[in-house]
Amino acid sequence: MPASTSSDLTLSVNGEKYTLTVDHRTTLLDALRERLDMTGTKKGCDQGQCGACTVLLDGRRSVACLQLAVAAEGREITTIEGVAEGERLHPVQQAFLDLDGFQCGYCTPGQICSAIAVIEEHAAGWPSAVTGDVRPDAGPPPLTPEEISERMSGNLCRCGAYVSIVQAVARAAEETKGAAA
Numbered sequence: 001m002p003a004s005t006s007s008d009l010t011l012s013v014n015g016e017k018y019t020l021t022v023d024h025r026t027t028l029l030d031a032l033r034e035r036l037d038m039t040g041t042k043k044g045c046d047q048g049q050c051g052a053c054t055v056l057l058d059g060r061r062s063v064a065c066l067q068l069a070v071a072a073e074g075r076e077i078t079t080i081e082g083v084a085e086g087e088r089l090h091p092v093q094q095a096f097l098d099l100d101g102f103q104c105g106y107c108t109p110g111q112i113c114s115a116i117a118v119i120e121e122h123a124a125g126w127p128s129a130v131t132g133d134v135r136p137d138a139g140p141p142p143l144t145p146e147e148i149s150e151r152m153s154g155n156l157c158r159c160g161a162y163v164s165i166v167q168a169v170a171r172a173a174e175e176t177k178g179a180a181a
Contacts, residue, residue: 009073013038014082028072029053029064032079040080040109044156051155054110055079061117063154080109083116091179092116092172101168103159111155115169118151119176143173 010019013036020035029046032038032055041064044052048066055064056078083090092115095101102108122143127134130150131141141147148166157165 007070009070011036011069011072011077012075013077014079015076022069024068024070026069027065028055028062028067028069028077031069031072032064032077038079038081042106042109044107044110049156050107050110051114052107052110054113054155056113056117059117059120061114061154078113080112083112090116090172091175092119092168095168095172095175096165099164099168099171101161101164103157103161107155107157107159111152111157111165114152114155115165115172118148118169119173121151122147122173123177143170145170 006021006023008019008021010017011031013032018036020031022031022035029041029043032041033043041055042052043065044050046065048063051063053064054061056062057067057072057075059076059078084093089097090112092112096108096112101111122140125136125140127141128147128150130146133141145166148169149162152165152169
């Protein structure tokens, strides 16, 4: 008897559990968009190169087009639909609005999810390719425009809103730091 090519799985998305049957080859992106009707996560290149489909898996950024849905079972998935707290926008969302960190808006959900992770990675002291002093005792480097650009380099904006995106990430990082203090 041939092995089944589909599985029943339960995905935890934005704090809610969803049980569905998917083909083993179904990407997390397709499961979110086509099966769960969460269309905020965008399909861009479908090759993991543009970042439009970026979601958070257990708080870490992941391109959903390269993640199999079956491999996401048991992990907490956060999409753009789940980053706000009720009617209150996440600080990154608010900064993107305030500073025009978008033009057409297609890449914006992935940019915002990535920025949320970037701010947390930076606060945790993770170095980037442009970090000058990577010694653990050096602490987080200054979150300069160069640091932000490097850390956000996996998310492309075809409209070229990069200057505003960098400013929005910097503002949200400051507000997040101030709220945590």
